[in-house]
Amino acid sequence: MRKKLFVLLVTGLILVPFLMGTATAETLKIGTLSPLTGPYAADGNDIVNGVKAAVTVVEAEGGIPGFDKIEVHPQDTACDPRQAVAAANKLINEEVVGVIGAYCSSSTIPASEALAEENIPMITPASTNEKVTERGLPYMFRMCGRDDDQSKIAGAFIKDYLKAKTIYLVDDKTTYSQGLAENVANVVQGLGIKVVAHDHVNQGDKDYSAVLTKIKDANPDVFYMSLQNSATGSLMAIQAKRFGLKCKIVSQDAVYHPQFISIAKEAAEGVYMTFGFTDKSKPAYKKYLAAYSGTHGEPGAYSGYSYDGAMVLLTAIKNAKSTDPAKIKAEIMKMDMDGASKHIKFMENGDSGSDYIIYTVAGGQFKNFWNPATGQLF
Amino acid sequence: MEFFLQQLINGLTLGGIYALIALGYTMVYGIIQLINFAHGEFFAAGGYMGVILLSYLAGQGYMETHPWLCMGGAMLLAMLFCSFLAMAVEKVAYLPLRKSSRLAALVSALGMSIFLSNGLMLTQGVYDKPYPTEFSQGGLEFGMITISYLQMMIVAVTIVLLVVLNILVFKTRIGKAMRATAQDKVMSALVGINSNRVISLTFAIGAGLAAAAGIMVGIYYGSVNYTMGFVPGIKAFAAAVLGGIGNITGAMLGGLIIGMVEIFGAGYISGQYKDVFAFIILILVLYFRPTGIMGENVDDTRV
Numbered sequence: 318m319r320k321k322l323f324v325l326l327v328t329g330l331i332l333v334p335f336l337m338g339t340a341t342a343e344t345l346k347i348g349t350l351s352p353l354t355g356p357y358a359a360d361g362n363d364i365v366n367g368v369k370a371a372v373t374v375v376e377a378e379g380g381i382p383g384f385d386k387i388e389v390h391p392q393d394t395a396c397d398p399r400q401a402v403a404a405a406n407k408l409i410n411e412e413v414v415g416v417i418g419a420y421c422s423s424s425t426i427p428a429s430e431a432l433a434e435e436n437i438p439m440i441t442p443a444s445t446n447e448k449v450t451e452r453g454l455p456y457m458f459r460m461c462g463r464d465d466d467q468s469k470i471a472g473a474f475i476k477d478y479l480k481a482k483t484i485y486l487v488d489d490k491t492t493y494s495q496g497l498a499e500n501v502a503n504v505v506q507g508l509g510i511k512v513v514a515h516d517h518v519n520q521g522d523k524d525y526s527a528v529l530t531k532i533k534d535a536n537p538d539v540f541y542m543s544l545q546n547s548a549t550g551s552l553m554a555i556q557a558k559r560f561g562l563k564c565k566i567v568s569q570d571a572v573y574h575p576q577f578i579s580i581a582k583e584a585a586e587g588v589y590m591t592f593g594f595t596d597k598s599k600p601a602y603k604k605y606l607a608a609y610s611g612t613h614g615e616p617g618a619y620s621g622y623s624y625d626g627a628m629v630l631l632t633a634i635k636n637a638k639s640t641d642p643a644k645i646k647a648e649i650m651k652m653d654m655d656g657a658s659k660h661i662k663f664m665e666n667g668d669s670g671s672d673y674i675i676y677t678v679a680g681g682q683f684k685n686f687w688n689p690a691t692g693q694l695f
Numbered sequence: 696m697e698f699f700l701q702q703l704i705n706g707l708t709l710g711g712i713y714a715l716i717a718l719g720y721t722m723v724y725g726i727i728q729l730i731n732f733a734h735g736e737f738f739a740a741g742g743y744m745g746v747i748l749l750s751y752l753a754g755q756g757y758m759e760t761h762p763w764l765c766m767g768g769a770m771l772l773a774m775l776f777c778s779f780l781a782m783a784v785e786k787v788a789y790l791p792l793r794k795s796s797r798l799a800a801l802v803s804a805l806g807m808s809i810f811l812s813n814g815l816m817l818t819q820g821v822y823d824k825p826y827p828t829e830f831s832q833g834g835l836e837f838g839m840i841t842i843s844y845l846q847m848m849i850v851a852v853t854i855v856l857l858v859v860l861n862i863l864v865f866k867t868r869i870g871k872a873m874r875a876t877a878q879d880k881v882m883s884a885l886v887g888i889n890s891n892r893v894i895s896l897t898f899a900i901g902a903g904l905a906a907a908a909g910i911m912v913g914i915y916y917g918s919v920n921y922t923m924g925f926v927p928g929i930k931a932f933a934a935a936v937l938g939g940i941g942n943i944t945g946a947m948l949g950g951l952i953i954g955m956v957e958i959f960g961a962g963y964i965s966g967q968y969k970d971v972f973a974f975i976i977l978i979l980v981l982y983f984r985p986t987g988i989m990g991e992n993v994d995d996t997r998v
Contacts (some may be wrong), residue, residue: 330827331770353821354813354816354821354919355805355922356922356998358816358821359821359822359823361821362821388780409746440913487966491968514730516965516966516967517965517966517967518966519966519967519969519970520959521922521925521926522926522929523912523916523926524709524916524958526702526705526709526958526960527702527958527960527961527962527966527969528958528961528962530701530702530705530962531698531961532961533701533839533967534698534839544705548822548823548920549920551823551918552916552917553917555916555917559834559841559843560841561841572805574823576823579825580823581917581919582825582917584917597734606850651784
């Protein structure tokens, strides 16, 4: 009798995880990695909001068969490589089926290596450093463009449209901003433009008077401002205006954010920046805007790419009818559709192509300015 | 020459801000030998109070008609608010630890700093808050040199505050009580000075000055952010140590030196090494004068 009871108990215990397993399998968990605290928290929250908007849309359209609900698990990287790895490991423990993130290239690269060990698909909405997709990781995808393409477009604009002869570059020493500034320096030198100097500032600084006085003294044709953050960009633009800098300011994708205009106000006018082209007349964009702005307000620079990233992941799971990474990847590679931010079609290495154009600020708004494909104004 | 003069003006503006923040560190250290790491957060709170008040005034249309009056009023209110905040922080985080080891109070200060900066993040959001200052672009031009009205205002307000503080500490009864408490808490209590109230007041004055710096930084640079207290806090702390921690004149001098070295380091050598130069100066001074430029004996403390 006692033996029977024992056997029953053991079988019961063995069965528990299976019963629990079927009970929890009805929730689909996806993770996000982005800086939710620290100086880049604004962009980090845009990413979480973009993913949440995508989940709302998917659930409103009937959800994913086999799952009751979709849960978003946001993790904070603080744009710090070590914290990014810890956050990635936490997501692995929470058994997420895919991750949208991270923001800073310096976080995405180490975090993706931790996720790759568990074969968890990762789609970065914002990391533009080339290395992100150059490491042969099978489950690494990128929604945004690449810095080598971005710097070529910036170089072409500076040479062909601005007709500059001299350039002064400033970056704030992050993997992303410094890498991009170096790329631009190489590109423009190849085009015969003289690099007057390549200076650096520190993250977290507010005062740029010293470096701006140097630029005023050097009087270049173009001042290339490569910063990790749009708020920093607006501080620099305000001070540049106050010092009476005559040169044209060209900046990059991290500065493209509504915040840049709301802080810099009239100092933002006439600043050029490279960012991916978005066709705002497409239905996919309108659907995204309605879902996003209803609950989260005005979209940030990377909200659209995050929304698309989450859409890609959820659609792939839906089509694959499975959360098996290999099947998800097969579905992602098959995709050929219009997203909110761009046309989604992935290449073999996980990139989805760059479509940078030149934007400018006019009348307190971002305007499409110069099309590198045609070399004409919009 | 013009380049040099322009950088000198830049350095003066930045140095003035550091000096205002450094005073809070030095006064608190002088009176209770505590390095108040939450001090940078009072600076950020002042900046936020400024943006809240000025946005309200701008919404009412007063910023258009009386900009200088609005800014002055907002600055006074922000200083008042941060003084009360600092007194509350002192009551909650430092007063109960007055009798315990200094290390306990230091850890409490670090905790308070994290608490306050995250409190700012949760209540005010993660995005930068823009100041509603439209007229901030004006200034005087002498050839290549540009001095904006705001730079002049920052330097002028800093000088006024420093003079008022000096009068307060060295010429009034309150100042005498503060200096007495700094020298010997027990002895000053015996002659009838309420040391707890004096310490509270010291915190309030230090935080008020930091709040003034915060609102000026906000107006001058155009926006505030919840992390803005950290870096200037560290720099101002270095300035206080450089000048001789506990010494008011030393903190002013230290702030100016750090600001100048930073600007000239970035202007003449390279922007990426400017912090390195500031801290090399700090190390050199401490090597030859371990108590800082104006510092006296370590035991003989002063406000």
